[in-house]
Amino acid sequence: MTTSADQTEQLTERVRAAFESKSPLKLTGGGTKAFLGEQVEGDTLDVTGHAGVVNYEPGELVMTARAGTPLSELEAVLEAEGQMLAFEPPHYGDNATLGGTIASGVSGPARPFTGAARDFVLGTRIVNGQGQALRFGGEVMKNVAGYDLSRLMAGAYGTLGVLLDISLKVLPLPRTQITRVFEHGPSEALTQISDWQRKPWPITGAYWEDGKTYLRLAGATSPVESACEKLGGETLDDDKPFWRDVREQQRPFFSNADKPLWRLSLPPAAPMLDIDGDCVIDWGGAQRWLASDIDAVALRRIVKDEGGHASLYRGDASPRFHPIGESMLALQQRLKRSMDPAGILNPGRIYPEL
């Protein structure tokens, strides 16, 4: 266990002072997601000191922890009780914190099957851009009192508020997990995965790379085994390291750093796109990784035509996130101002104009 400390007052005070002097703050946690989005200019506001589990009762399926708590520490606490964060968050490094995980809204291979980071957020405590500590949502499964500002924090990159505490729904670990491997071309894989997903099978991962589809089933023992019988394919022995490497971008595909790396978010059954470069498929088709020298504007046009968007994980194109339309940007700017009137919280992190 690392230290547990409540720095609500210090963080609130720092934001209030920054609000009064109108000086931008650059929010940092473990720094593992710093490569996502744009660079921020401002005084560093380090939240890692605000750490520790605030409340965890396995019978409630709820955990509340401070934003600076190391993700690996939380996962260990949950695992000891036979539970997990079902959105399978990528760490992208040893120092990942809960706050950075929720602020960036990233989710792992289980996302299409169990839900995204935002789906598990039940409540948050934040500091808004005026230095007020505010609480939204709570520690209960259902809560429709007031606007859902808690889930809004997921993926907002700290631009609407500094995350203090986050309450998450947690789930039991599956009793059994089996991965089956199939020989498929990419289009065949997409069709097959779409067909499989219309069966009530406990699928929790569907990944394609280099001529092979990897299908993960997890849950109660008997349904996993009976689904595997119907599926066929070869069992992948010791599959946990494989899925960890998919989640953490540690597969060989990701280590080839010659070309920019794009994340394509698409409707899962969108066809394979005719783009020069290498591609792997995760999220059953809804998240595709592309290593390619293609021009950003051209790529985004192709992806948008298929109902998706493209963000840059490695390389130099700007903006790094897929641009949004003029009136949508104007609305999001107004929303940003409503929570951060002086524009001091991670300004420009998502888009230069936001």
Place this chain on the structure above:
Amino acid sequence: MADAAIADAAEKVLASRPDKAQLIDKLVAELPEHVVLHAEEDLRPFECDGLSAYRQLPMIVILPETIDQVQTAMRVCHANDVAVVARGAGTGLSGGALPMDNGVLLSLAKFKQILDIDTENRRATVQPGVRNLAISEAVSHLGLYYAPDPSSQIACSIGGNVAENSGGVHCLKYGLTTHNIVQLEIVTVDGERMTIGSEAMDTPGYDLLALMTGSEGLLGVIVEVVVKLLPKPERAQVVLAAFDDVRKAGDAVAAIIQAGIIPAGLEMLDSPAIIATEEFVHADYPTDAAAILLCEVDGTHAEVDEHIADVTAVVEREGATEVRVSRDDAERAVFWAGRKAAFPAMGRISPDYYCMDGTIPRKALADVLIGIGELSKKYGQRVANVFHAGDGNLHPLILYDANIEGELERTEEFGGAICELCLEHGGTITGEHGVGVEKIDQMCVQFPPDELTQFHAVKNAFDDKGLLNPGKAVPTLHRCAEFGAMHVHNGELPFPELERL
């Protein structure tokens, strides 16, 4: 805009007196005459939603048939500073669609088409007036269904489900509306059409889909919804477990969850609810039980077999006095019949009932039930409890007679006390029915002024004139101050009906 200015905008809209004849002229100049209703007999059907204790004739009803007409209606109202209350099927239980005598009621009832069923991506694109159950019926032959199932699913519409972030019996496993939609088309307060969310699993920029869901018609008008579809489970089976003590039943709920099982549904009825429903539908519930649990598991045949065995073992260990397992779908339907008939059953034993919606941590179930029992004695009013135990979402039904002078007021006060009891136990005043007008004063108890002010600022980013469903969901600080003052001085809430708007 400063906080005071935002509050002023809201109060100004509530107090405004638009010229009805002039507004009708302006609307019919741009819209077909038959979509603009203004004669009293045409307005009457819209005077209340599912919270029928509150009634108000709208000034004008607009019944558009196309998104273009919705945009036109919004543009005209915006230009003339007229408030707009959007309405779906009108089944809401918190008065979220209660009309205003100085505002327009915008009914989406004519938007009843299922526009597209995408089997490959397991989605359906539907208009907001499509009934919840109609979606599942339309995709049933494909082996798919739409998971959220509010008990009003036969009548309630998907647009209203999104506005309220509706739940249902199967939330613990399958989530709320917010977990089961991917994209919305909305019309903004000034008539612009926007796409919220996307066909992919996430969208660049802020997650406005999360913000819009459950915003009770205060941020925009929903004109199209893309929902997720799931494969139908091969089988579902129910365990009915009776307990001689409410606390044991509450503990059994936690024990099932702790055993690593996420049931598809986990419902509880207390003794008054059991007796009332048994008399009504004869589901063969054990009427001597203090509480019964209905625990449904679903999935593949193998999965159901495994979980039924686990659930049975857990409830027996927790001291169930009787355990039954449904043998087939017909018996499963009988087990559920009592639960599903709980609300109408109350209508047989009481002229009126008032349904509350607090949500609490599961561990507080027994304490809160006992607390509600004490309040029942204090107020001298009967209450029956049916609830989504797996989610900790309570639906205490307070029985009353609206024809008795002062009884509705006392019931509302009792309801307010139940809300506050839920808050004391770390819960929320509303799990799935919304705040609307019904629980707006309790919002002052749940949220401090800074949080409420933040809500108003967010609202202002979408609707700077405060025209969308004013007076609902988020109280002004002024209103909270009044509520607090009355609360302290009298411990009662004798608000005249008009103040409730």
